[in-house]
Amino acid sequence: MGCGKSVVGVLVAQRTGAPFYDLDLIIESEVGMPISDFFAVHGEAAFRKHEARLLPTVLQPGAVAALGGGAPLDDENWRIITDRAVTVFLDCTFDTIWTRTSGTTNRPLAAGRSREELRALFEARLPRYRQAVYQVTADRSPGALAEEIVQLWSG
Numbered sequence: 001m002g003c004g005k006s007v008v009g010v011l012v013a014q015r016t017g018a019p020f021y022d023l024d025l026i027i028e029s030e031v032g033m034p035i036s037d038f039f040a041v042h043g044e045a046a047f048r049k050h051e052a053r054l055l056p057t058v059l060q061p062g063a064v065a066a067l068g069g070g071a072p073l074d075d076e077n078w079r080i081i082t083d084r085a086v087t088v089f090l091d092c093t094f095d096t097i098w099t100r101t102s103g104t105t106n107r108p109l110a111a112g113r114s115r116e117e118l119r120a121l122f123e124a125r126l127p128r129y130r131q132a133v134y135q136v137t138a139d140r141s142p143g144a145l146a147e148e149i150v151q152l153w154s155g
Contacts, residue, residue, distance in 0.1 A: 001069045001097065003090035003138045004145065009066040011146035016153065021058035021065045023051060030054070035068075044070075052077055059084040072128050088149055089132035094122050096139050 006022050013020035024035055027050050031038050038047055051071050058065040059081065072078050072087075081087060098115060129135075134152050138145055 003092040003097065004142050005066040005090060007142045008090060008138075008145045008149065009064050011142055012149050012153070013064040015146060015150050016064070019060065019063045021060070021063055023054060023058050023065065023067050023071065026054055026058065027051060048074065055080055056084070069125060073125060078128065078131075086153065087132035087134070088152070089129045089135045090138035090145065091129075091135050092138040094119055097122060 006024075009022065010020055012018070027038075027047070028035055031050065033041075035047065048070065051068060052074060055067070055071060055077055058067070061084075065085065067081070072081055098118060134149070136145060136148050136152075
């Protein structure tokens, strides 16, 4: 979270002419409320069920998809992701993530967490993220990231 998946995904899609899908936005549209509200009312487990069910919808051939940071953590989700897509990990430093997410209320797994709690979540997720086919350093402009991803994708 906070690495720019949605912004960079849109740019990559625009530069390649590919369709873009943001899994979180699709879930919000389906449930009729922001994810933060859905988490508050129904909990993370209910959200993860929606995420798993809709994952194949966004992983279309030739499409660009931004997945929530928790989607790849589930082993079955990861199998689906790696079977259907070329994975790219936007590798941000923790300090960047903290700066972008602390104090926000629209990110349910960051809202109200201390720096140490968010760092623990970040570090727990890294081993799966590092299994991505490509890892790009994300502590720079979205445009530069998109260009690198387009080059990797087309190369």
